[in-house]
Amino acid sequence: MDPETKSGAMENVEDQSTERKGDFFPDDIDSVETLTEEGEARRLFLKQALIAGGGLAAANLLLKYSVHARSAANTVLAEQQNATPAAGTINVKLKINGKTYPLILQPQVTLLDALRERIGLTGSKKGCDRGQCGACTVLADGLRINSCLALAAAYEGKEIVTIEGLADGDRLHPLQNAFIKHDGFQCGFCTPGQIMSAAGLLKEGCPSGMTLRECMSGNICRCGAYPGIVAAIEEVQGAKA
Amino acid sequence: MNPFTYTRVSNPSDAVHQVTGKSDVKFLAGGTNLIDLMKMNVQSPAELVDINSLALKRIENFGGGLRIGALASNSEVATNLMVQQRFPVLSQAILAGASPQLRNMATVGGNLMQRTRCYYFMDTAFPCNKRVPGSGCPAIPGYNRIHAILGASDKCIATHPSDMCVALNALDAVVRVMGPNGERSISIGDFHRLPGDTPEVDTNLHPDELIVSVDLPQSPFAQRSGYLKVRDRAQYAFALVSVAVALELRNGRIETARVALGGVAHKPWRAMASEKILTGAKPDEKTFRAAAEASVTGAAPQKYNSFKIELAKRAVSRLLDQVANETSGGAK
Numbered sequence: 001m002d003p004e005t006k007s008g009a010m011e012n013v014e015d016q017s018t019e020r021k022g023d024f025f026p027d028d029i030d031s032v033e034t035l036t037e038e039g040e041a042r043r044l045f046l047k048q049a050l051i052a053g054g055g056l057a058a059a060n061l062l063l064k065y066s067v068h069a070r071s072a073a074n075t076v077l078a079e080q081q082n083a084t085p086a087a088g089t090i091n092v093k094l095k096i097n098g099k100t101y102p103l104i105l106q107p108q109v110t111l112l113d114a115l116r117e118r119i120g121l122t123g124s125k126k127g128c129d130r131g132q133c134g135a136c137t138v139l140a141d142g143l144r145i146n147s148c149l150a151l152a153a154a155y156e157g158k159e160i161v162t163i164e165g166l167a168d169g170d171r172l173h174p175l176q177n178a179f180i181k182h183d184g185f186q187c188g189f190c191t192p193g194q195i196m197s198a199a200g201l202l203k204e205g206c207p208s209g210m211t212l213r214e215c216m217s218g219n220i221c222r223c224g225a226y227p228g229i230v231a232a233i234e235e236v237q238g239a240k241a
Numbered sequence: 242m243n244p245f246t247y248t249r250v251s252n253p254s255d256a257v258h259q260v261t262g263k264s265d266v267k268f269l270a271g272g273t274n275l276i277d278l279m280k281m282n283v284q285s286p287a288e289l290v291d292i293n294s295l296a297l298k299r300i301e302n303f304g305g306g307l308r309i310g311a312l313a314s315n316s317e318v319a320t321n322l323m324v325q326q327r328f329p330v331l332s333q334a335i336l337a338g339a340s341p342q343l344r345n346m347a348t349v350g351g352n353l354m355q356r357t358r359c360y361y362f363m364d365t366a367f368p369c370n371k372r373v374p375g376s377g378c379p380a381i382p383g384y385n386r387i388h389a390i391l392g393a394s395d396k397c398i399a400t401h402p403s404d405m406c407v408a409l410n411a412l413d414a415v416v417r418v419m420g421p422n423g424e425r426s427i428s429i430g431d432f433h434r435l436p437g438d439t440p441e442v443d444t445n446l447h448p449d450e451l452i453v454s455v456d457l458p459q460s461p462f463a464q465r466s467g468y469l470k471v472r473d474r475a476q477y478a479f480a481l482v483s484v485a486v487a488l489e490l491r492n493g494r495i496e497t498a499r500v501a502l503g504g505v506a507h508k509p510w511r512a513m514a515s516e517k518i519l520t521g522a523k524p525d526e527k528t529f530r531a532a533a534e535a536s537v538t539g540a541a542p543q544k545y546n547s548f549k550i551e552l553a554k555r556a557v558s559r560l561l562d563q564v565a566n567e568t569s570g571g572a573k
Contacts, residue, residue, distance in 0.1 A: 090247060107247035107289070110276070130277050131343060143316070143345040149276045150346070153247050154269060154291050197342065204345075207320060207336055217476035218340025 097165025134219030144200025305459030311350030397440030
């Protein structure tokens with residue numbers, strides 16, 4: 001990953017915060033090592049869009065592209081159901097948010113990349129991609145994990161829950177409501193990971209002698225929205241207790 | 242990440258069979274260290290054997306002590322009631338390490354196999370005798386604030402990163418492993434190695450052996466035990482210096498003592514000289530200071546890490562005082 005490209009991309013989008021719509025955050029421009037043809041096209045597109053000067057135009061293009069990418073991802077999924085694996089690939093069935101996804105993957109594909117690039121669930125974010133920032137946090141059999149350090153193949157058979165699966169239909173999870181109420185975010189990039197980590201914490205409990213902050217230490221917020229994050233989790237914890 | 246083949250195994254002997262005679266193969270457990278290193282091309286095995294389906298997750302009573310399956314997660318061990326009550330230092334040490342997400346993924350066996358966090362080892366732009374034997378050690382003339390002050394060699398000054406292993410060294414733990422010729426036991430003190438001339442070899446585990454459990458023997462000192470970790474921030478950082486202490490007190494004297502240091506050497510460091518001073522002595526400040534003074538005997542600091550000597554002494558002295566005066570047994 002080229003950090004300069006990435007931070008450049010982030011600034012570009014940041015400027016458009018008032019125009020932000022949908023899911024167009026180009027967080028993974030150069031981070032996927034094995035790209036499908038579609039991935040290559042997406043990478044090229046994102047670069048062109050950013051070179052074109054950011055701005056509203058780029059934001060709109062990205063929005064359109066992300067819609068296209070999702071329908072394309074669904075096509076790939078459907079095609080894969082009947083395909084035989086190519087050399088070096090393996091069949092992996094992932095259970096995500098109660099739904100089973102049969103995939104054909106290279107063994108090195110992480111759970112995070114499978115979610116984002118193959119299934120189209122881009123709620124889990126790729127921050128550091130090294131298990132240090134927590135933006136990729138999902139639940140596996142109820143326990144929070146860093147999906148960037150998890151090989152997708154090794155998580156076959158586990159019940160994975162991502163931020164997309166946390167709400168009950170249109171009814172937000174209490175943590176989601178509490179994060180909104182307490183302003184538990186600024187840019188929002190770490191928020192899905194923070195909320196999933198908090199959901200894990202509610203189930204796992206914080207070991208005695210440790211503070212809530214210590215039990216959320218696997219999630220970094222570069223905007224520094226920690227007071228709101230802590231207040232949100234404390235409120236939900238209190239309601240449960 | 243470089244491509245590799247992926248195989249799943251369902252029992253320990255298949256796992257061993259799968260790696261026997263191969264040089265470029267690794268077991269995959271939690272993956273929190275291995276996958277990270279593979280992403281950075283520090284390691285690039287041709288094959289991963291996924292052992293997560295093996296029935297090695299139990300934590301059970303065994304011969305008066307505890308047997309902890311190699312695949313029990315760090316979280317499971319740290320929150321296990323038997324561990325918390327009878328071996329508090331182990332629970333405290335694990336909770337002092339990593340993040341909740343990583344502790345949920347990481348296993349006991351994997352924790353034993355952790356590689357150093359030396360920044361030169363982690364960065365393929367640099368030479369490193371541990372990563373590429375014979376290529377040199379840039380840490381010795383370089384920035385070596387986090388590096389070893391004890392037991393290092395002119396080939397490598399890396400430290401062992403684990404907190405759990407420091408606690409295991411204070412508990413006389415035994416690592417049970419399975420190889421092509423059956424099982425054997427390795428005492429924790431012999432499990433990790435000093436760098437010497439072969440820093441590329443971290444442990445005395447053979448390449449075709451699988452860790453199956455860590456056994457904690459019953460002991461009169463395990464219950465009165467504690468862990469103190471000193472680092473650059475309050476959570477989620479590796480130790481600059483850490484200490485594990487276990488004491489048996491009887492009739493106003495220290496009957497038995499264990500003192501182990503982390504963050505100071507290529508392996509968790511048993512401070513035998515301290516233990517000798519403590520044994521039979523009165524548990525008072527004078528004794529603790531003398532034991533602390535002896536804990537870093539023979540230290541040879543690098544340019545940027547001489548602070549670790551004083552830091553280690555103060556940590557030892559403070560933890561000894563805390564553990565000796567605990568009324569309930571386990572320190573916090």
